[in-house]
Amino acid sequence: MKAFASIGWAMLTPSQPDPPFFLAFKNGSLAAAHTHLDLNHVSVAVGDTMVVPDLGSRPYPADYFDAKKRYLYYEISTAGHNTVLVGGKGQVPGKPGKLKGPFEGERFTAFVGVADEAYEVKTPHARRHVVFVDRSYFVLLDEIETAEPAPVELRFHSYGAIAPRIQGGWTISEGKAGCDLIPASAGSNQGGWAGAVEAASGWTKPVNVLRLRSLVDGRRFLTATTIVPSTAAQ
Amino acid sequence: MKGVAVAQRVDGNLVRVDVGRDQLTWQCGADGCEFLGVRGR
Numbered sequence: 487m488k489a490f491a492s493i494g495w496a497m498l499t500p501s502q503p504d505p506p507f508f509l510a511f512k513n514g515s516l517a518a519a520h521t522h523l524d525l526n527h528v529s530v531a532v533g534d535t536m537v538v539p540d541l542g543s544r545p546y547p548a549d550y551f552d553a554k555k556r557y558l559y560y561e562i563s564t565a566g567h568n569t570v571l572v573g574g575k576g577q578v579p580g581k582p583g584k585l586k587g588p589f590e591g592e593r594f595t596a597f598v599g600v601a602d603e604a605y606e607v608k609t610p611h612a613r614r615h616v617v618f619v620d621r622s623y624f625v626l627l628d629e630i631e632t633a634e635p636a637p638v639e640l641r642f643h644s645y646g647a648i649a650p651r652i653q654g655g656w657t658i659s660e661g662k663a664g665c666d667l668i669p670a671s672a673g674s675n676q677g678g679w680a681g682a683v684e685a686a687s688g689w690t691k692p693v694n695v696l697r698l699r700s701l702v703d704g705r706r707f708l709t710a711t712t713i714v715p716s717t718a719a720q
Numbered sequence: 721m722k723g724v725a726v727a728q729r730v731d732g733n734l735v736r737v738d739v740g741r742d743q744l745t746w747q748c749g750a751d752g753c754e755f756l757g758v759r760g761r
Contacts, residue, residue, distance in 0.1 A: 670728030
């Protein structure tokens with residue numbers, strides 16, 4: 487585990503160097519130079535493969551330096567990251583985020599990314615908990631509270647295949663690397679979620695996006711997603 | 721962990737997430753949620 491508190495980044499891995507897998511958690515400030523609108527983004531790698539990647543950046547076009555246009559590029563937008571949309575909208579430039587943690591206890595290390603009031607849609611609470619259990623798997627808990635009822639969407643990108651998993655959820659695979667990504671089954675009072683895999687448009691090369699969308703508009707969502715790297719699933 | 725099932729439920733102000741034989745628990749209030757820990761079921 488490594489936290490970079492001043493920039494709001496953390497990396498969770500069972501061992502270093504040459505970790506068998508890791509999850510990188512991004513918070514920080516949306517006022518930083520060259521920032522993307524990516525509070526609470528996660529990237530997951532297994533071996534040398536980014537199975538749930540950050541898309542990175544394209545060669546900068548001239549209008550990248552136009553503040554009104556750069557945020558329209560997919561890889562800069564919130565939708566282009568592995569994080570949360572609220573009311574179909576993303577985060578707003580200039581907003582501060584905060585990374586809390588690490589919190590450590592028996593069998594776990596945890597962080598909380600705070601993106602309160604960072605969305606285009608008024609969202610008093612937008613927090614993602616990342617819990618690393620037994621140095622084996624990760625559980626995300628997204629807590630979203632909006633001023634008015636709105637739908638919520640969790641997004642995860644991959645250059646590999648995203649296939650439904652027999653036990654529920656999805657298996658993301660790219661070459662020999664992969665992970666299972668498993669939304670918690672209902673049982674909560676949030677009206678359920680629907681998942682769909684689509685080809686993302688707007689990026690410079692083909693990439694898939696798994697969209698987990700609430701079936702109802704709500705003012706408060708608490709939803710858990712488990713990520714099991716394939717090496718931990720053996 | 722292969723084939724693990726994941727379920728979530730809310731018990732009052734507690735959010736419990738079952739991941740296979742593990743149970744993770746958060747306590748949630750007006751100021752948000754706090755992770756309490758993980759234990760075997």
